Amino acid sequence: MARQRRQDTSSVRPARGTGITAPIAHALRFAGLLSVLAGLIWPIQAAALAWAIAGWIAGDMGRTPWAAAIFVAGGFLRAFCDHRAGQILFDAADQTISHQRAALITREARARAPLGSAEIAALIVQKLPLLQPWITRYSIAMIKVAVLPLVLLLISFWFSWIVGLVLLVAGPLIPVFMILIGMAAEQASRRQMDEIGSMNAMVMDRLSAMLDIRLLGAADKALADFSDRAEALRIKTMAVLRIAFLSSTVLELFSAIGVAMVAVFVGFTLLGEITFGSWSAPLSLGEGLFLLLIAPDFFQPFRELAAAWHDRAAGLSVLAELDALDGAERAPFLGEARAARPLDGPLTLSLAGVVAALPGRRVTLPDFSLKRGQSLALIGESGAGKSTGLAALAGLVPLADGQITVCGHRLDHETADAWRARIALVPQRPHFPDQPLYAWLDPDKRHTDPWPALKRAEVDQVVLRLPYGLRTRLGETGGGVSGGEARRLMIARAILSGRELILADEPTADLDPDTAAMIIRALMHLKENGHSVIVATHDPDLAALMDRRVEVGQ
Amino acid sequence: MKTLFPIIQMILAAAPQAMMRGAVLSVLVLLMGAALLGLSGWFITATGLAGIAGLGIAFDVFRPSAGVRFLALGRTAARYGEHVFTHDATLRALAFLRVRLLRRQVWLDSRALSRLRSEAVLTRIIADVDALDGVVLRLLLPAVAALATHLIVFLAIGWLAGWAIACALLAGYIPLAILIFWQLARRSIKPSDRAEKESQSLRRGVIDMIRNRQSLILDARLDDREADLLSLDGNIRKAAQQLDRAERGAALAITMLVTLVTACALGLGGWLVAQGVMGPAVGVIGIFVALALAETLMPLRRGIADYGKMAGAAKRIGYGEKEKPEKSKPKSPLCHENAGASPPVLAVRKAPLTFIIEPGEAVALTGASGSGKTSLLMEIAGLAESSGIAILGRAPADWPDSSLRDLVTMVPQRSVLLAGTIRENFNLAADVPESALWQALAAISLDAVIRERGGLDAPLGEAGAGLSGGQAQRLALARAIIRQPQLLLLDEPTEGLDEATADRVLSGIRRALPQTAILATLHRNANHPMFDRQIPLLL
Numbered sequence A: 001m002a003r004q005r006r007q008d009t010s011s012v013r014p015a016r017g018t019g020i021t022a023p024i025a026h027a028l029r030f031a032g033l034l035s036v037l038a039g040l041i042w043p044i045q046a047a048a049l050a051w052a053i054a055g056w057i058a059g060d061m062g063r064t065p066w067a068a069a070i071f072v073a074g075g076f077l078r079a080f081c082d083h084r085a086g087q088i089l090f091d092a093a094d095q096t097i098s099h100q101r102a103a104l105i106t107r108e109a110r111a112r113a114p115l116g117s118a119e120i121a122a123l124i125v126q127k128l129p130l131l132q133p134w135i136t137r138y139s140i141a142m143i144k145v146a147v148l149p150l151v152l153l154l155i156s157f158w159f160s161w162i163v164g165l166v167l168l169v170a171g172p173l174i175p176v177f178m179i180l181i182g183m184a185a186e187q188a189s190r191r192q193m194d195e196i197g198s199m200n201a202m203v204m205d206r207l208s209a210m211l212d213i214r215l216l217g218a219a220d221k222a223l224a225d226f227s228d229r230a231e232a233l234r235i236k237t238m239a240v241l242r243i244a245f246l247s248s249t250v251l252e253l254f255s256a257i258g259v260a261m262v263a264v265f266v267g268f269t270l271l272g273e274i275t276f277g278s279w280s281a282p283l284s285l286g287e288g289l290f291l292l293l294i295a296p297d298f299f300q301p302f303r304e305l306a307a308a309w310h311d312r313a314a315g316l317s318v319l320a321e322l323d324a325l326d327g328a329e330r331a332p333f334l335g336e337a338r339a340a341r342p343l344d345g346p347l348t349l350s351l352a353g354v355v356a357a358l359p360g361r362r363v364t365l366p367d368f369s370l371k372r373g374q375s376l377a378l379i380g381e382s383g384a385g386k387s388t389g390l391a392a393l394a395g396l397v398p399l400a401d402g403q404i405t406v407c408g409h410r411l412d413h414e415t416a417d418a419w420r421a422r423i424a425l426v427p428q429r430p431h432f433p434d435q436p437l438y439a440w441l442d443p444d445k446r447h448t449d450p451w452p453a454l455k456r457a458e459v460d461q462v463v464l465r466l467p468y469g470l471r472t473r474l475g476e477t478g479g480g481v482s483g484g485e486a487r488r489l490m491i492a493r494a495i496l497s498g499r500e501l502i503l504a505d506e507p508t509a510d511l512d513p514d515t516a517a518m519i520i521r522a523l524m525h526l527k528e529n530g531h532s533v534i535v536a537t538h539d540p541d542l543a544a545l546m547d548r549r550v551e552v553g554q
Numbered sequence B: 001m002k003t004l005f006p007i008i009q010m011i012l013a014a015a016p017q018a019m020m021r022g023a024v025l026s027v028l029v030l031l032m033g034a035a036l037l038g039l040s041g042w043f044i045t046a047t048g049l050a051g052i053a054g055l056g057i058a059f060d061v062f063r064p065s066a067g068v069r070f071l072a073l074g075r076t077a078a079r080y081g082e083h084v085f086t087h088d089a090t091l092r093a094l095a096f097l098r099v100r101l102l103r104r105q106v107w108l109d110s111r112a113l114s115r116l117r118s119e120a121v122l123t124r125i126i127a128d129v130d131a132l133d134g135v136v137l138r139l140l141l142p143a144v145a146a147l148a149t150h151l152i153v154f155l156a157i158g159w160l161a162g163w164a165i166a167c168a169l170l171a172g173y174i175p176l177a178i179l180i181f182w183q184l185a186r187r188s189i190k191p192s193d194r195a196e197k198e199s200q201s202l203r204r205g206v207i208d209m210i211r212n213r214q215s216l217i218l219d220a221r222l223d224d225r226e227a228d229l230l231s232l233d234g235n236i237r238k239a240a241q242q243l244d245r246a247e248r249g250a251a252l253a254i255t256m257l258v259t260l261v262t263a264c265a266l267g268l269g270g271w272l273v274a275q276g277v278m279g280p281a282v283g284v285i286g287i288f289v290a291l292a293l294a295e296t297l298m299p300l301r302r303g304i305a306d307y308g309k310m311a312g313a314a315k316r317i318g319y320g321e322k323e324k325p326e327k328s329k330p331k332s333p334l335c336h337e338n339a340g341a342s343p344p345v346l347a348v349r350k351a352p353l354t355f356i357i358e359p360g361e362a363v364a365l366t367g368a369s370g371s372g373k374t375s376l377l378m379e380i381a382g383l384a385e386s387s388g389i390a391i392l393g394r395a396p397a398d399w400p401d402s403s404l405r406d407l408v409t410m411v412p413q414r415s416v417l418l419a420g421t422i423r424e425n426f427n428l429a430a431d432v433p434e435s436a437l438w439q440a441l442a443a444i445s446l447d448a449v450i451r452e453r454g455g456l457d458a459p460l461g462e463a464g465a466g467l468s469g470g471q472a473q474r475l476a477l478a479r480a481i482i483r484q485p486q487l488l489l490l491d492e493p494t495e496g497l498d499e500a501t502a503d504r505v506l507s508g509i510r511r512a513l514p515q516t517a518i519l520a521t522l523h524r525n526a527n528h529p530m531f532d533r534q535i536p537l538l539l
Helices: A002-011 A016-058 A063-108 A117-159 A161-208 A210-215 A219-271 A285-326 A386-393 A416-420 A437-441 A451-456 A460-465 A483-497 A513-528 A540-545 B002-014 B016-053 B062-106 B110-115 B119-132 B134-161 B163-211 B213-218 B222-275 B280-292 B294-305 B307-317 B373-380 B401-407 B422-429 B434-443 B447-452 B469-481 B499-512
Strands: A348-358 A361-364 A369-371 A375-379 A399-406 A423-426 A501-505 A532-536 A548-551 B346-350 B353-357 B362-366 B389-391 B408-411 B487-491 B517-521 B533-536
Touching: A016 A063, A016 A117, A016 A285, A016 B016, A016 B222, A016 B280, A063 A117, A063 B163, A063 B222, A117 A161, A117 A285, A117 B119, A117 B163, A161 A210, A161 A219, A161 A285, A161 B062, A161 B119, A210 A219, A210 B062, A210 B110, A210 B408, A219 A285, A219 B016, A219 B062, A219 B422, A285 B016, A348 A386, A361 A386, A369 A532, A375 A386, A375 A540, A386 A399, A386 A501, A386 A532, A423 A483, A423 B213, A437 A483, A451 A460, A451 A483, A460 A483, A483 A501, A483 A513, A501 A513, A513 A532, A513 A540, B002 B016, B002 B062, B002 B134, B002 B307, B016 B062, B016 B134, B016 B280, B016 B294, B062 B119, B062 B134, B119 B134, B119 B163, B119 B307, B134 B163, B134 B280, B134 B294, B134 B307, B163 B213, B163 B222, B163 B280, B163 B294, B163 B307, B213 B222, B222 B280, B222 B294, B280 B294, B294 B307, B346 B373, B353 B517, B353 B533, B362 B373, B373 B389, B373 B408, B373 B487, B373 B517, B401 B408, B408 B469, B422 B434, B422 B469, B434 B447, B434 B469, B434 B499, B469 B487, B469 B499
Parallel strands: A375 A532, A375 A548, A423 A501, A501 A532, B362 B517, B362 B533, B408 B487, B487 B517
Antiparallel strands: A348 A361, A348 A369, A348 A399, B346 B353, B346 B389
């Protein structure tokens, strides 16, 4: 997948590329201006050096302190310009990344796209920062390459047409080579990213299987195998890199030859062996030194651009991912998930012609209605839409058609938050956030004693067994509690919340009979105490205990 | 620096030759760059002098100009070689670091091994190894090359242009550059640590929020959650800002240093020329070399700015520690009372639980989830601290690991297969002829499925992707069968299988391993005829 995406970006520049930098375009221009300014200071410094050295030969040693002062002043000014430009660029990149991050954080949980939570987390945490070098290095290298070589070329021509010509000959060839190099560098960096990527995939694969490997006594075998594969990967990658580096050497070669030719030409002119090349008077020593000093800087912007090329590739691949995510079909929920006063009136619920709209799928739900204290089972094949049905009742998925009426109101954006304040949901795979159990059980901080509810859900012994009791953080995978225990904890939480309608998704799936019985007892107890209960289940025992059964997917 | 030493040692040992070649060429590139500028400066000044003196014809132009050309081409060639060798060394180090990482994980206990299945833990480990990839190539090699270049340049300039200028270059650059970089490294530690910690929190927070979204919406807590994450983002940005400031500060200082040293070379050169100690042409060399030496310092900056990140990663991964915990306990050969009789395959005496299993027996371990069935199996398999367990009369910890693995095979719940072919997954367990593989597959009635998928060489994706959960589980069972263990431990072998398949699989295992003692945890099928006894595990 990742490889595919990366390849796509090399040929198609994503539309977002320009949009994402639009708010910081001004900052980028200003930073570019500062960088160019810093680059233009160098010829002045070079001139000061050349002027002083020419003075040594002319016997004018008084120039040296002045030249040194100009050189230092210029150098410091250059350093400060670059420093300031760096700050502007960092802030611009920071602003862009944080803007994108905020957009993702406030969107991805509200309207789910068909992308795993881990992938979204990786995009937000690891990949977005890759935009930073793209913005700070690549864009500035582009601006510099457009201005500085041209200026230095004109200066060179001013003194000597042949030096100018040397640079000019190397110059126009450089764009040609830049394309080659750009492609090669991109290929090289992609190759290396792929290498690291596949090596890391191999490591992850083996790490996650390490328990099995260890139990099979296969550690040595697995490690030897891994080493062999890594070695094969290295040999293959190096074969490609050897060629890729050849083309980047070309740039190096041109810049070295350019400098060497300038040096040799200037030397021969000064000796009087070459009498052409400069305009009228023969080139002076100072001018010669000056030309030598600015020649390397003619090539410097090209080298910076080449170095920034893979920052561009990395940045564009992140943009492509953002674009793909932007374009994904989403299922937003109703309302805004803000705290609201519970909907008034006795609890009633009825569905009429409801079709739930999931990304790329429509689920038709049967018509039914429910009153306070009643229970109902949504039954049907796996994948028929039972869970979607529960989600629709809570206003968690949008409707393509039909209407859900709750407590006499239409369930819509206006009423959803108030309706949800009366519902508690017991998901099939509860997910525990990284917070202590007591805080999780009591989200509204009402400080009710949780133990009666825990006892009611027959999960009190489980909590007592946890290493820190109610202060345990169950964390990502609910480490420490089994699936059945997690669901009982969810039921305890539902009891504590005091909400009247309990929605339970497959509460008895994958459980041994004893544990399933505990869950059923807890649900039945809730019903006896006046709660309404809706379960989505394919467990016939559980379904039989409900007042009514409604089949989904007919 | 201390935290990075073990890693540096390790990587250097991994590919000493490739590292050496890379280092030599790095120095060569820097030296040739300095020599090219120095020689060119000298050449132009000398020719200028000769031109003025009218010595045009007498001046030996051939050797200097050939030198300039040689250095220009040689530098390019050396640069190419440097690229190739250092990348080769990097790739070797990459592989080596990862092998060492895997080797360290092998000896973790069962709890830590199970944690390795969590994506968050894996991502963290991988990110850390990635950070360590740069230790040698971005930190050590450029630093060593820079130092070597400065020393060689010192000697060369001292010889060519006098020790005054050589000392000025060395004393101007080395102490101050070290100071600047030391500051940068120091200032990078705290923000790197904070950025890393907050990034992990953000990562976990985002996953939490998305997986928990239904609850958050129902509790009307989504806004709070988003605000929390945004404030984490703010902290990460602050840390990144500090890092950036440190790095840019170092860049500013280095540019100023280069400017000052060059100006110093100019002033000193001018003074020496005025004193008549040296000619102008020689005096110029110092200036040009001072400029060229900037190239040794700038590339180091980025590597050193990452010091904090690398140090943090090194600390977390802890390569410095020993790989395999040494057992201090003496190996007690027998801890069984009646040493005379041959001891049972497995004896468990953990009050109130006491049972033995003889060859050919199969026992089902039952009990509610969370009662410690898996932990008991892990203890028997020697992956957790245990007491009161004897395998052939010896505690698991007293068996050498390889012998214990030969005796006991355990199939954990939700076994993980490797990416690769089905045959490769089998080969991990044992080298047995193909017919034995098919027999094992037939025993768990997976032969038809595998044949349908293209036989033993059909590829599996990561973590066995391509097979259903139940099929992957059965493949893991077949893998255990070909090991022909004396004691087979099965953790929920029928999980995810339908009744009919579960029945066939259990009977198949028994038939395939008639002499093996089998202990299985089950929450259903415990009354399967395969089992001779059921033992309830109570809390």
